[in-house]
Amino acid sequence: MAVRNTRKIVAIAGVLAVVATAAACGSSKKSSGDNNATNPVTTATSSSAPAKQGGVAHVAEWAPGTSPDAIWPFMTSDQLSTSNAGQFQYFFYRPLYFVGLNDKLAVNYDMGPADKPTWSADGLTVTVPLKSTWGWSNGEKVTGQDVQFWLNMLKAEEKQSGYYSPPNQAAGVNYLPDNIKSTTVSDSSISITFDQQYNQNYIVGNALQTVTPMPLAWDVTDGNGTKGKCSTDTLTSPTLQADCDAVFKYLNTAGKDVKTFASNPLWKIVDGPWVLKDFNATSGAFSIVPNAKFTGEHKPYLDEVDFEAFQSPDAEWTSLKAGSSAANALQIGVYPSADTPQYNGKDLQAGNPLASAGYNVEKGALLDSIGYYQVNFGSKAHGNLFKQAYFTKALQDDMDQQGAIDGPYHGWGYPTTGVVPGYPDGNTLSPAAKAAAAKYDPSEAKSLMQAHGWDLSTNPATCKSPGTGDNQCGAGINAGDKAEFTLEYPSAHPALDTVLAAYKQAAAGSGIAVNVVTKTQNTLGGELVGCSTSTPAGCQWDAILYGGWVFSLQPTTDSLLTTGAGSNIFSFSDPKFDAAVAKTIKSSDPQAWYDYEAYASSISLPLIWMHNNIWPWAVAKNFHDSGQDAFQGFEPEFWYYTQ
Amino acid sequence: MTTYLIRRFFQSIVTLFIVSIATFGMMHLMPNGVARAMLGKNYNPTSLATLNHKLGLDRPLVVQYWNWLDRLVVHFDLGYSYQKNQSVNDLLKETLGQSIYIVGLALFFTILLSVPLGVVQATRRNSASDYTITTFSFIAYAVPVFFLGVVLRDLFQVQFHVIPIATQIDSFHAAFSQPSQMILPVATLVVSGVAGYSRYMRSSMLDEITQDYVRTAIAKGATKRRVLYGHVLRNAMIPMVTLIGLSLPTLVGGALLVEQIFNIQGIGVLTINAALQNDFVIVLGTTMLTALVTVIGSLVADISYAALDPRVRLT
Numbered sequence: 001m002a003v004r005n006t007r008k009i010v011a012i013a014g015v016l017a018v019v020a021t022a023a024a025c026g027s028s029k030k031s032s033g034d035n036n037a038t039n040p041v042t043t044a045t046s047s048s049a050p051a052k053q054g055g056v057a058h059v060a061e062w063a064p065g066t067s068p069d070a071i072w073p074f075m076t077s078d079q080l081s082t083s084n085a086g087q088f089q090y091f092f093y094r095p096l097y098f099v100g101l102n103d104k105l106a107v108n109y110d111m112g113p114a115d116k117p118t119w120s121a122d123g124l125t126v127t128v129p130l131k132s133t134w135g136w137s138n139g140e141k142v143t144g145q146d147v148q149f150w151l152n153m154l155k156a157e158e159k160q161s162g163y164y165s166p167p168n169q170a171a172g173v174n175y176l177p178d179n180i181k182s183t184t185v186s187d188s189s190i191s192i193t194f195d196q197q198y199n200q201n202y203i204v205g206n207a208l209q210t211v212t213p214m215p216l217a218w219d220v221t222d223g224n225g226t227k228g229k230c231s232t233d234t235l236t237s238p239t240l241q242a243d244c245d246a247v248f249k250y251l252n253t254a255g256k257d258v259k260t261f262a263s264n265p266l267w268k269i270v271d272g273p274w275v276l277k278d279f280n281a282t283s284g285a286f287s288i289v290p291n292a293k294f295t296g297e298h299k300p301y302l303d304e305v306d307f308e309a310f311q312s313p314d315a316e317w318t319s320l321k322a323g324s325s326a327a328n329a330l331q332i333g334v335y336p337s338a339d340t341p342q343y344n345g346k347d348l349q350a351g352n353p354l355a356s357a358g359y360n361v362e363k364g365a366l367l368d369s370i371g372y373y374q375v376n377f378g379s380k381a382h383g384n385l386f387k388q389a390y391f392t393k394a395l396q397d398d399m400d401q402q403g404a405i406d407g408p409y410h411g412w413g414y415p416t417t418g419v420v421p422g423y424p425d426g427n428t429l430s431p432a433a434k435a436a437a438a439k440y441d442p443s444e445a446k447s448l449m450q451a452h453g454w455d456l457s458t459n460p461a462t463c464k465s466p467g468t469g470d471n472q473c474g475a476g477i478n479a480g481d482k483a484e485f486t487l488e489y490p491s492a493h494p495a496l497d498t499v500l501a502a503y504k505q506a507a508a509g510s511g512i513a514v515n516v517v518t519k520t521q522n523t524l525g526g527e528l529v530g531c532s533t534s535t536p537a538g539c540q541w542d543a544i545l546y547g548g549w550v551f552s553l554q555p556t557t558d559s560l561l562t563t564g565a566g567s568n569i570f571s572f573s574d575p576k577f578d579a580a581v582a583k584t585i586k587s588s589d590p591q592a593w594y595d596y597e598a599y600a601s602s603i604s605l606p607l608i609w610m611h612n613n614i615w616p617w618a619v620a621k622n623f624h625d626s627g628q629d630a631f632q633g634f635e636p637e638f639w640y641y642t643q
Numbered sequence: 644m645t646t647y648l649i650r651r652f653f654q655s656i657v658t659l660f661i662v663s664i665a666t667f668g669m670m671h672l673m674p675n676g677v678a679r680a681m682l683g684k685n686y687n688p689t690s691l692a693t694l695n696h697k698l699g700l701d702r703p704l705v706v707q708y709w710n711w712l713d714r715l716v717v718h719f720d721l722g723y724s725y726q727k728n729q730s731v732n733d734l735l736k737e738t739l740g741q742s743i744y745i746v747g748l749a750l751f752f753t754i755l756l757s758v759p760l761g762v763v764q765a766t767r768r769n770s771a772s773d774y775t776i777t778t779f780s781f782i783a784y785a786v787p788v789f790f791l792g793v794v795l796r797d798l799f800q801v802q803f804h805v806i807p808i809a810t811q812i813d814s815f816h817a818a819f820s821q822p823s824q825m826i827l828p829v830a831t832l833v834v835s836g837v838a839g840y841s842r843y844m845r846s847s848m849l850d851e852i853t854q855d856y857v858r859t860a861i862a863k864g865a866t867k868r869r870v871l872y873g874h875v876l877r878n879a880m881i882p883m884v885t886l887i888g889l890s891l892p893t894l895v896g897g898a899l900l901v902e903q904i905f906n907i908q909g910i911g912v913l914t915i916n917a918a919l920q921n922d923f924v925i926v927l928g929t930t931m932l933t934a935l936v937t938v939i940g941s942l943v944a945d946i947s948y949a950a951l952d953p954r955v956r957l958t
Contacts, residue, residue, distance in 0.1 A: 065916055069728050077690035078681045078725070159693050162685050256728040281729060282737040282814060283908045311916075314793075315906035319808050322800060327807040522921045525680035529691075547684070566687025 049642035051624065056304040057639060060319075060333040062087055062632075064310040067284020071267050071276070072255025073212040074153055074248075079256070080162030086633020091274040091288055092267070094296075095212045096128060096147065097204055099553045100630035103365045105426025107204055107553065110297045111635075113142045113213060113271060119200055124181075125193040126203060132188065136215045137293040138269045144190035146213035149231035151177050153214070156230070156244030160252070163210050170563035170578035173198070173585050176207050177235060199588045205553025215269045221246040223254075261286070273300050273637040283309040288636065301640035313337075324358030324620035331623040332639075335361070335616040337495055343411025354618050364615030365628035366424040368555060371416045372607035373487060373545035378531025378571030380539045382485040384476030389604035390448045391474070391483075396438050397445035398506040401611040407502075408495035412616055416548075416609035419600040420555050420593070423612075424630050427555055430594035436601035438609045445510035449483065454511055460484045461511025484513035488527070489545035491518035496545070499610075514543075521546075530569040538569065548612060550631060556584040556596070561605070570606030577603065644949075651945075655938040662934040663715075663927075667708050670923035676700055680921045681726060698725055711927070721928035726920055731928035734913060739895060740815025742902070742909035745825060746894045749832035754887065756837045758880070761844020765852060765879075766871065776841065783838035792831040792904040799827060812907040828905045832898055843886060847879040854878075881951045888944025892937040896929075 061067055061083075068088040070079040073095075090098070098111035109116055113134040117126045128147065135141045155177040158164045165175040173179065174195060184191040194203070219231040230244040237243070254264055261267060261279040268275060273294045277287040286307050290300040310316040313336035320333045335341070341351040341361060352361045375386040375395075385391055405413035414423045417437035421427055450456060453465025453472045461483040463473040473481070489496055500516045507514045519527075524546050531539035549560055558581050559565050563573040580599045583592035619625045626638035670677075678694040679686060695701045699710070714720040721731035760780075764773045783791075799805040806826060812818050818825060851857065852875055860870045899911030910929055917925035949955045 065919075069726070076694075077685040077687075078678075078694055080685045081683075159689060162690070166687070166689065258728050259733075280814070282734070309908075311906050311908065311912050312903050315903070318796060318801060318906075321797070322804065322808040326804065329808075520919060522680040522919060525683055526676065526921070528686070529679060549684070566690070567684060569686070 049624075051301050051640040052643050053301055053640075054303045055301075055641045056306065057302050057331045057623065057636075057641075058306045058308055058328060059636075060316050060330055061284065061307050061309050062334070062634075064312050064316060067309055068261075068279075068286070069258060069284075070256050071261050072251050073214070074150065074157075074251070074255070075162045076160050076252065077162040082632040086629065086631055088286075089212075090272065090633055091636065092270040092272045092276060092291075093212050093214075094272045095209055097209045099205055099209055100365075100368065100633070101635065103424045103627065103630050105368055105424060105553060105630055107209075113296075114208075117200075117204060117208075120193075123197040123200070125191055126200070126208075127189055127191040128208065129189045130187075130213075133295045134271060135293070135295050136217075136269050136271050137275065137291055138215065138217060139293070140215060140217075141187065142213050142271055143187045144185035145187075145231060146215060147190045147211060148183060148185045148234070149214045149216065149219060150211050151180070151183065152230050152233050152235060152237075152240060153244050153248060155235050156241050157248050160248065165559060165566060168558055168562055168565060170565070170573075170575070171558050171582040171585060173558065173582060176210070179207075180235060183235060197586060199554065199585055199592075201588060202554040202556070202585050206556075209553060213271070215271075217269050218251060218266060219247055220266075221250050223250075258284075270294075272296075273298060274305075277304065280309070285309040298635075298637045300637040302636065305636045305639070320354055320359060320618050321357055324622070329358075329620070330618075331620040332625050333359075333618045334364075335618055337409070340410045340412060340616050358621050359618040360621055362617040362619045362625060362627065364617055365630050365632070366414060366614060367550050367612060367632060368421050368424065368427070368553075368630045369416075369548050369550040369612050370419065370421055370555075370607070371548040371610040371612045373489070373543055373610060374528075374570055375485075375543045375606050375608065376531065376538075376541050376570055377606055378539050379485070379542045380531075382542050383531075383539075383571065384474065385481075385483065385485065386543075386606065387476070387604055388452070388474040389602075390452045392604040392606075392608065394445035394448045394510050394512065395507070395608050397441040397448070398510055398512070399438070399503055399608060399610060400440040400506065401438065401609065402440065403502065404495075404499040405611050408498040409611070409613060413611045413613045415611050418597060418609070419557060419561075419605065419607075420597055421551065421612075428590050428593040430597040432594065432598035433601055436598075442506045442509050445507075445512075449511045454483060456511040458482075459508070459511075460513035482513070483511050484515065485542040486515045486517055487543040487545065488517045488519050488524055488541065490521045490524060492520075500545075528569055531571050543608075545610070548610075552631075554584065556581055557600075558582075558585055561607075572606045574603060648946075651942055655942065658938055659931070659934055663712065663931060664708070666927055666930045667711065670926060671704060671707075677921045677923060715931070721931065722924040724917070724922050724924050726917075726922045727925070731925055734925060735910065735928065735932065737814065738908060738910045738913045741812055741818040741907055742896075742898070742911060743894050744815065744818050745828050745901065745907065745909065746832065746898055748825065748829045749836060749898070750887070750890060750894070752829065752833045753836035753840055754883075756833065757840030757844050758883070760837065760841040761848055761879075762871075762876065764841065764845040765848030768849065780838045780842055783834050784842075786835075788831060788835050788898075789900045789904060791834060792828070792901055795827050795831055796904060812905070814908075818907070824905070828898070828901045828907060831901050831904075840883070840886070844879065844883060847882050848875060851875045851879045878952075881948060884947045884951060885944040888940050888947060891940035891943070892933050895936045896933045 066083045068084050070084045071089060073089045073093040075084060094112045096112055096114040098108045099106065101108040101111060113130055115129040115131055117128050119126050130142055130144060154161055154163060167174045167178055179195050181193045181195050216231050219228040220226060221228045228243060228247040229239065230247040233240045233243050254260065254266060258279065258281040262276050270291050273291055273296060274288040275291045277289045279286040287304055289304050308330065316333050317336050317339060319330050323329060339353055341353060344350040348361050349355060375392065377383050377386050379386065401415040405411060415438065418433045420429060420433060422429060446456065449461055451471060452474065453463060454461040455464040463477050463479055463481045465472045466477055466479045468475050489500055504514045504516055524544050527537065527541050528544060528546055529535045529538040560567045561572055562568065562578045562581050576599060580596040584596050617625065622642050624640050624642055626635055628634060676695065678691055678698055678700055682690055682694060699707060711722060714722065723730050724734065727734060760776055764776050767773050800808050806823050812821065812824060857870055857875060860874060861867065895910060899915055902909040902912045914926060914929040
C-alpha cells in the first residue's frame with residue numbers, strides 16, 4: 001500500500017514545493033536526464049562542531065498555518081498528514097520501520113522498534129522481530145501483541161482509517177489488512193502470512209512502515225480505564241468489530257482532543273525518544289521533552305524543543321531577522337520564497353540575508369516525490385485531447401522545469417524526470433526512463449503538433465486532419481477542434497504566476513492555448529474528483545496544479561494511477577500499465593521496475609511533470625540540525641547546540 | 644421609544660436571519676463539498692462518504708441549516724469545527740480575548756487622542772497647528788495599516804530590538820503577560836484610527852462652532868472656554884458616539900492585518916484561516932457573532948444619539 005502519511009500534506013507540500021523555495025547544498029552534478037539540470041547534492045552543511053548536551057531549541061513549525069490535530073497514531077483519512085505523523089506522532093510513537101533518514105531512500109532499522117525482518121522460503125510469511133530493548137515509558141516491552149493491536153484496529157475500522165486502501169483489482173493486490181491471511185504473535189515478534197507473494201521491499205517500506213505498535217494500556221473503552229478486547233483479538237475473531245469499535249470510538253475522540261494532548265495520561269505512554277510537554281490548542285504550538293525511559297539507540301541531546309506556530313511566513317521571517325541571539329530566537333526556520341538567497345552550489349552561504357543575524361542556510365530534504373499538474377482524461381471538453389500521447393508530450397516539452405528552478409525559485413529545486421523520482425538516491429531507475437526523461441523542448445512540441453494534423457496558423461491551433469492515423473489529431477478530436485484547455489493553480493503564489501506565465505507562452509508557441517486561472521488551494525481540492533455519473537463536476541475540470549505526490553519507500557503508483565485507485569481522479573485507465581504496476585508490488589526483481597518505467601514513459605500519463613522544491617532552512621550558527629527526512633519528517637533527537 | 648425598540652429588535656432578528664442564510668448558503672457553494680477539500684490526497688469515494696457522514700454533510704441543506712440554527716438559538720452553540728477538533732464556542736473564547744484586548748485598547752487610545760486633536764484643529768482652524776495635524780492625519784490615513792505595521796515591527800523589533808520578538812500571542816494570558824508585545828499592534832491601529840477620527844471630530848466641532856447658539860452664548864457673555872467645552876464639545880461628540888457605536892463590531896471582528904503582522908492568534912486570523920481552509924463552521928460562527936455585535940452596535944449608537952440629543956426622537 002503506497003499510503004505514506006504524507007498524502008494530505010503532499011497537497012500542501014507539493015504546492016508549497018512549487019510555492020516555497022528550498023535549500024540544497026553541496027556540489028552539483030549533471031542530471032542523468034537530457035535537461036542538464038543542476039541537482040543539489042544531499043549533504044548536510046549543519047555545524048559539525050562537537051555537541052553540547054542540553055538546552056532548549058525553538059523551531060518553527062514547518063508550514064505556517066498547519067499544525068498537528070491528531071495524536072493517536074491511527075489516523076482517519078482527514079487526519080492523515082505529515083504535520084501529524086512525521087512532524088509529531090513519530091516523536092512519541094514509532095512505526096515498526098522508519099524510512100528516509102539523511103535523505104536516503106532506505107529503511108533505518110535503528111530508528112524503530114523492529115529489527116530486520118526475515119522471510120519464509122515460500123515468500124509468503126514475514127517475521128518481524130521486535131527489539132528486546134525497545135519498551136514503553138510505562139515499563140512494558142513493545143511486543144507482537146502491540147503490533148497485532150494496531151492491525152486489529154485497522155481491520156475493524158477500515159472505513160474510518162486513513163491507512164486503508166481497498167483491494168486494487170487492476171493491480172491484483174490487496175492491501176493491509178486484506179492481504180493478511182494470518183498472524184502469529186509472541187512477545188518478541190509478529191509473523192504475518194500474506195495472501196500472495198509481494199515485493200519484500202514493498203511490504204517493509206510501504207506497508208509495515210505504516211504500522212505503529214500500540215501499548216496495551218490503550219486498549220480501553222472509556223476515561224475510567226475500562227479494559228477493551230481489541231488488542232487480544234485476532235484478525236478473524238468474530239467479536240473483533242465490536243471489540244475494536246468501542247476502543248476506536250474512545251481513542252479517536254481522545255486522540256483529536258487538542259486540549260488534552262499534553263495532559264491525557266494515555267499519550268504519556270510513549271516508546272519514541274520524546275514525550276509531549278505542552279500543546280496550545282489555539283495555535284498548535286507545542287513543546288517536547290526527552291522520554292526519560294527511552295531505550296532506543298538515538299537519545300535526544302536537547303532538554304526541550306519548542307515548535308512555534310506562525311500565522312504566516314512573514315511573521316516567521318520577522319522572527320528570523322531579529323537574530324538567533326534575540327529572546328525566544330528560532331534555531332530553525334524557513335526562508336520565505338521572496339527572501340531566499342540564490343542557490344550557489346559552491347558556496348551555500350553566499351548571499352545569505354540572515355548571515356549577520358546569526359543563521360546559516362541549510363538545505364531541506366529532497367523528497368521522494370514527483371511534481372506535476374494533472375490533466376483530466378474525463379474532461380468533457382478536452383479529455384480526448386489529453387489522451388493523445390503526442391499532446392501530453394508536447395505539454396511536457398513546453399514545461400521549463402530548470403527555468404522555473406533557476407528563475408523564481410532561485411535555484412532551489414530538482415526536476416521531475418519521470419514516474420519514478422530520480423532524486424534522492426535510492427530508487428531503481430531504468431535506462432529507458434533515463435533516456436525518456438522529461439525535458440524542455442518547445443520546438444519538439446511544435447513539431448509534434450504539426451506532425452499530428454494541427455494547423456498552427458490559427459491561434460490556438462485547430463485540428464485539420466481528424467482521425468486516428470499517425471499523422472492525425474487522434475480519436476475523438478474533430479476537424480476544427482481547438483488545442484486549448486484551462487489550467488487552474490493555487491492563488492497567491494507569485495513564483496507560480498511567473499512559471500505558468502512562461503509555460504503559457506511556450507505552449508502558445510506550439511499552438512496550444514493554456515488558459516491559466518488561479519483559485520484557492522482548498523477550492524482546487526474541492527474540484528478534484530473523478531468524472532462519473534455520480535460526480536458530474538469531475539467531468540468539468542481540464543487541468544489542475546494542486547500538489548505533487550510523495551511516495552512511500554517503493555515509488556510505485558498503485559494508489560495514484562491504476563484503474564480505480566482512490567487517487568486516480570484522472571479517468572486514466574490502461575490495463576498494460578496496471579499490469580506493470582502490479583509487478584512492482586509483487587516482484588522483488590528490478591526488471592519489474594525497468595519494465596514499469598519504460599512503459600510509463602511511452603504512454604500518455606495524466607501528469608505533466610513539474611519541478612520539486614527543496615526547502616531552504618535558516619539554522620542558527622551554533623546549532624546542528626539534521627534536516628528533514630525524505631518523507632517530510634523531523635528527527636529532533638539529532639539536533640543539538642554546538643560547543 | 645418602546646415601539647422603536649421593539650421594531651428594531653425584530654428588524655435585527657430578520658437581519659441576522661438573512662445573514663445566517665446567506666453565509667450558510669455561500670459556505671456550501673464549494674464544488675464537491677468541504678469534505679473533499681479536507682481529505683486532500685487522502686480522497687477516495689469511501690473516505691469521502693465517511694467524512695461527509697461524520698460532518699453531517701450528507702443530509703439535505705435545509706436540515707443542516709435547521710440543525711445549526713436550532714443549536715445556535717436554543718443553546719448559543721455555534722457548532723463544532725472538525726478541522727480544529729474544537730467547538731467554535733471554545734475557539735472564540737480562546738481568540739476573542741486577545742482581539743478585544745488589542746482593538747479595545749486601540750479604540751480607547753484613538754478616542755483619547757482624536758478628540759483633543761480634533762478640538763485643537765477646529766478651534767485653531769487654518770493655524771500652523773491645524774495644518775501640521777492635518778498633514779500628519781493625511782499621511783497616516785494614506786499609509787495602509789499593513790505597511791505601517793510592518794514598518795513599525797521591522798524598525799522596533801528587528802532593527803533596534805526595542806521590543807523583543809514574541810513567540811505567538813495565542814492566548815489572552817499571553818497577551819496580558821507580555822504588555823510590551825501589545826505596544827506595536829495597538830500603536831499601528833491607533834495611528835490609523837486617529838487619522839480618521841480626528842478629522843471627523845474636527846468637522847463635527849466646526850459644524851457646531853458656526854451654530855447660532857454659540858454666537859448667542861458668547862453674546863450673552865459666556866466665556867469662549869465655557870462655550871467651547873460646555874456646549875460645543877458635548878454636541879460635537881454626539882456624532883462621534885455614533886461612530887464609536889458603529890466601531891464596536893471591530894472588537895469582535897478583530898484586526899486581521901495587525902494580527903497577521905504581529906503573529907497574534909485573534910479572531911480575525913481565526914476567521915481568515917478558517918475561510919482559507921473551508922472550515923465553514925468557524926466562518927459561520929464568527930460571521931454571526933460579528934453580525935450580532937454590528938446590530939447591537941448600531942442600535943446602541945442610535946439610542947445614544949437620541950439620549951444625547953434631545954432634538955432626536957426615536958419613533
